[in-house]
Amino acid sequence: MKKTLLLLWMSLFVLFLLPSPGHAAANTSKIFLDGEQLNLPNDVQVTIVNKNVMIPIRVVAENLKFQVDWNQKASQVKIQQDNQILALTVNQKQAMVGDKEVSLNTAPQIINNTVVVPIRFVSEQMGLTVKWNNQEKIVYLVNTIKTPAQEPSTNPGQDDSSTLAQVTDILFTNNQLLVSMDQDVQPIITTLKNPDRLVVDLPGTVFGDMAQPLDQGMNGKLDVSGFPNVTDVRYSLFKKDPGQVRIVVELNQVKSVQFSQEQVAGKLIVDLNVSGENVIPVIVTPVGEPGRKVVVIDPGHGGSDPGTISITNKPEKDFTLAVGLKVQALLLQEENIQLVMTRVTDVYPTRPERVKLANDLNADVFVSIHGNSVESAPKVSGTETFYYQRSSSKDLANVIHKHLIQAMGLKDRGVKNGNLEVIRNTKMPAVLLELGFLSNAEEEVALLTEDMQMKAAQAIVDGIKEYLGL
Incomplete structure (x- = not known):
């Protein structure tokens, strides 16, 4: 287990970014590993690159004393612990974990002379549970091998935050609202008039590692220019204590609002069948x-x-x-x-x-x-x-x-x-x-x-x- 945990950490290698527009502000980010806050140098921060949350791993690498080799000519970093080897190459979406090739969401990059890699690579390929609190700019990492009784809280001082579900993606296509979460949530769906709109409330949720942008007030909206009967799809952190994400689909020139919902493995699918002129009902x-x-x-x-x-x-x-x-x-x-x-x-x-x-x-x-x-x-x-x-x-x-x-x-x-x-x-x-x-x-x-x-x-x-x- 120790080998696995060490390899997990090193999969991200070094992140060392100065603030820039759209990135988290300096000295505001925190990382918790199994409930223990890591000590980050002043010049290290969690940030977002191409809508992917990036985590600074330099401090972890130094503390755990991995063997790290940087091949500048090949733009490749190799991290080794005993017989375990992980290799990452800049600007390539393929990485090697031992003799297995795996894919990253975003290719590693060099920013300010430092290799950066998306945190999702840890959760998907290395076995850690990873949660991103976008409001507080905090990364929570938990060793999933531990039992619940052994596992410390991932958010000291805030008893309920680690139990909240995290909304990670909101998509509207084909007259379908698709919401991805890291755990199942029972939605509350209502319809309102003047204007006609569908309101989807997700109790016990906060925004996680979102693919879509959020403003400082924790609000955002989708581009629905290709949907003539949809005026707006907007989302927000409607309540902070406890958390509750709200999504509003505002409709244009409809006679009634009809919908059905399905939930499959953390994904909520709301199918809209809007009755109005020049609208073909969606059969899904x-x-x-x-x-x-x-x-x-x-x-x-x-x-x-x-x-x-x-x-x-x-x-x-x-x-x-x-x-x-x-x-x-x-x-x-x-x-x-x-x-x-x-x-x-x-x-x-x-x-x-x-x-x-x-x-x-x-x-x-x-x-x-x-x-x-x-x-x-x-x-x-x-x-x-x-x-x-x-x-x-x-x-x-x-x-x-x-x-x-x-x-x-x-x-x-x-x-x-x-x-x-x-x-x-x-x-x-x-x-x-x-x-x-x-x-x-x-x-x-x-x-x-x-x-x-x-x-x-x-x-x-x-x-x-x-x-x-x-």
Whole structure:
């Protein structure tokens, strides 16, 4: 256990930052290890880099007397305790723990001549329970091997703070409010008028290591410019004693507010079905049911992002949505599949939001639907399928591509390894389908027909089912 704890600490190595805009102020941050406050030098502080909380580990490294080697030429630090070795490389998201390669949220950096690494690397790869009190700028680290009876309080002088749940992420996409917490919380959801709004109260919660920004008053809001029936999504620390986070979804020109809620492993999902003009109801199967596979279908582009423009000036986003909705209709008939769509209307979830949705739901399969284009070569045609590195993604790509070629009858352009964000950053088997070329006159005509789109949709569903063994 001692070896593990030491290695955990050194995974973060040295953090040594001066204050800058958006970072925590000097001498205001604290770190508690198993309830004991660490003595930090005046020039060391907890800070935030690219929305990731960074923890200073230099003082811990010095106290525990690890063997630390810095290779300046390779920009790599190696930390060793007995036979345990951890290696981190600046500007690379891959690190080595022994002979195992692991991924970091953010690549290590050199700031003010010091290597910095996100604290999440500790909790995910090294076995410590890590909590971040954004209001007080305090990091709590607890050795999870200890029993509850042995484990000291992580916040001396404040008996209830260590028991509060921490809200770590708030996302609104596909008419769904997704709230991530480090433990389950029973929400209190109410609807109010003038203006119409949905209020989600989370008793016994505070903000933790938030992906979204907070102002000094512990308030924030999301960008909802792609959702015409949503005016505002804002959040705040509504009560401090005890803590309570409140999220308000303000709606625009709706006749009534309808919603359903599901809670799965610390994630609250509130599905909104707003009844009003020009609104397509969202059909989302609740996720997390045992024995059912979670499939995320991603109709590419949408809203402010038209994608490519076809040879007759039609946007790719309309084609991908048309195919995506046909896939949706087919998958909703499958009892063993739980379906989540990244969009079902003409809105634009960003690529990181699409990735995050799939990762947060721990999906089994992610399929992104696209139309291809090479304006300078209008004769280019055919279907191609992309995956990124993982063998599981390649297997999924091969199966779906086989069905697409058989069903659509277009030129086989093969299965290819592609460095594309939505398949690179998703954690499950993921593929991006380029069904055909909208820049090819003959192919565009075929792709825009109901018959060809149904063939493509059925092929996608058949491929997913074959890959999942359903």
